[in-house]
Amino acid sequence: MLVALALTVLGAGPGEAQRRERGRLPRKWLLAGVGAVIGEAAALLYTHTSPGFNAQCSSNTCVSILSAAVGFGAGFLIGSEVDQLYNLRYRHAPPLTLRGQALPLSIIPNDISWRRGSLVAAGEQGVEVIATGPRMERGEVRARGLRGVASALPDPLANRLFVATSTGLFGFDLSGPRVAGGLLAGGEVSALDVRGDRAAIVTDGAVRLAQLANDSLSALSAPRGFQSRATDVVWDPDRPVVWVLTETALIALAVTDSGVADSLGAMAIPGTGRRLVLRGAWAAVAAGDGGAVTADISDPRAPRLAAQWNGARFVYDVAMSSGAVYVAAGPEGLYVLSLAPDGGTSAIGLTRGLGFVSALDSDGEHIILLDRAGGALRRIPIAN
Secondary structure: HHHHHHHHHHOOOHHHHHHOOEEEOOHHHHHHHHHHHHHHHHHHHHHOOOOOOOOOOOOOHHHHHHHHHHHHHHHHHHHHHHHHHHHOOOOOOOOOOOOOOEEEEOOOOOEEEEEEEEEEEEEEOOEEEEEOOOEEEEEEOOOOOOOOOEEEEEEEOOEEEEEEOOOOOOEEEEEOOOOOEEEEEEEOEEEEEEEOOEEEEEOOEEEEEEEEEEEEEEEEEOEEEEOOOEEEEEEOOOOOOOEEOOOOEEEEEEEEEEEEEEEEEEEEEEOOOOEEEEEEEEEOOOOOOEEEEEEEOOOOOOOOEEEEEOOOOEEOOEEOOOOEEEEOOOOOEEEEEOOOOOOEEEEEEEEEOOOOEEEEEOOOEEEEEOOOOOOOOEEOOOOO
């Protein structure tokens, strides 16, 4: 009977039915077998309860074969559509299961930032400070009432919280009773990074260096513009260099006591540069529809494109750990890429079901991601 044939196809049949792509049995064969079983069960019920009728196929054997065939065909068609959707979703990376703690936020978030044990989420209602221990816990909300909050940066060593908005850069105490903040710089501030008492700030698409002193900020250099708008800035942890990401290039700027000197080197970015992260001799760039880009920055005078991975439709943010690049792909989820010694990347897997993954950071032991649509943080342990 067709049921026996279906079970043979599911179990030990040749060809495609016997293969388990990425450990997954094709659903067209699974549902075809289920459909055949349901069809024959319905036929058995019919033959035991119906008095029968005069027709071309009225015998028990004919009804059983026909019902199983119809069930097999219907299950095969449904399963084929399921397989097509599966292959479309995972055409660039196999499914990967990653689990961790989820923490709903009290604000509508749009960005996250982790520095030296302090984690903050910035959004429309302000900046929520997150307690990071064995479990994440919601803390106080700073910067309530500020409009156009784009991002925030904690500086726990100096108990400072910097909040970048569409109207300026504001400073708050990271912890303690003080709630009111002060305006440190005017203009549309979209990104910043701080090292000690120096701040590199992206204001109105240009970069300038400033000196921090208590609650004041004094400019060390005039705003420096580029051929395209600056989108991110990161201090080099080991050298007196500031790395600037524009919409079209990655640029290394030498830092002097008096401000920013001439460019050391630059590299064109495929796509549109959005976010930048450094780790050792490597940089990773979220390049929007240009994918995830890795660059060798061991020589700031000659940064070199190492790889471009464009499996995601749009890359919102990136994070790096030892041997891996994490890619925030919005509604697609979180891609994990292997990072080869030469900077090349290849897909390890894709984790779906994490919401709209729009921002990433790492504390060295976990990947911290923002589900913007669900208004939640997720902290996922990094596998060794």
